[in-house]
Amino acid sequence: MVKRYWLFKSEPETFSIQHLMIMANQVSPWDGVRNFQARNFLRDDVKLGDGVFFYHSSTKETGIVGICEVVRAGYPDRTAFDPSSPYFDMRSTAEKPLWYCVDVKFVRKFSRVILLSELKQHLPTATMMVCRRGMRLSIQPVTADEWQAALKLAGK
DNA sequence: GCCAACGTTGGC
DNA sequence: GCCAACGTTGGC
Numbered sequence: 001m002v003k004r005y006w007l008f009k010s011e012p013e014t015f016s017i018q019h020l021m022i023m024a025n026q027v028s029p030w031d032g033v034r035n036f037q038a039r040n041f042l043r044d045d046v047k048l049g050d051g052v053f054f055y056h057s058s059t060k061e062t063g064i065v066g067i068c069e070v071v072r073a074g075y076p077d078r079t080a081f082d083p084s085s086p087y088f089d090m091r092s093t094a095e096k097p098l099w100y101c102v103d104v105k106f107v108r109k110f111s112r113v114i115l116l117s118e119l120k121q122h123l124p125t126a127t128m129m130v131c132r133r134g135m136r137l138s139i140q141p142v143t144a145d146e147w148q149a150a151l152k153l154a155g156k
Numbered sequence: 157g158c159c160a161a162c163g164t165t166g167g168c
Numbered sequence: 169g170c171c172a173a174c175g176t177t178g179g180c
Contacts, residue, residue, distance in 0.1 A: 009178090057178060057179085058177075062180095116179080133161075134177090134179095136161075136177050
């Protein structure tokens with residue numbers, strides 16, 4: 001089984017890499033995703049052991065802030081069942097879950113943010129989905145080449 | 157705060 | 169099944 005790579009977006013005000021770092025065992029569900037294309041990735045394609053870039057969006061410095069790892073593959077997102085959750089969706093039931101999540105574990109926080117502007121400037125990373133204008137998908141596949149190239153930028 | 161881009165909803 | 173209206177995302 002080939003290890004795959006992903007980029008997960010989050011608004012740091014809602015959930016940042018710092019939040020993940022202080023969770024028990026530094027593990028958290030990646031829940032609240034309410035977009036069908038992203039849901040399909042979480043349900044069908046994101047697998048145990050996959051690498052994930054943690055991306056901060058809608059903030060001063062938008063970009064990749066670190067790495068985490070998938071420690072549990074797709075399972076029903078329980079926030080959809082919880083009427084008190086902002087992510088509640090009455091269409092989703094235990095018998096027929098509509099929304100899915102995975103669990104991620106913190107691996108590393110970069111010493112600096114790899115800015116979106118940097119990703120766009122360098123060719124190996126400029127092909128990343130996140131660099132595309134108007135790209136709102138919050139769960140994005142990343143190629144092995146893009147992963148390596150972005151990691152290189154982090155080391156600079 | 158603006159607004160382009162896009163996903164979803166719902167009337168027909 | 170089309171598509172206009174609407175709501176949301178998210179960079180700038």
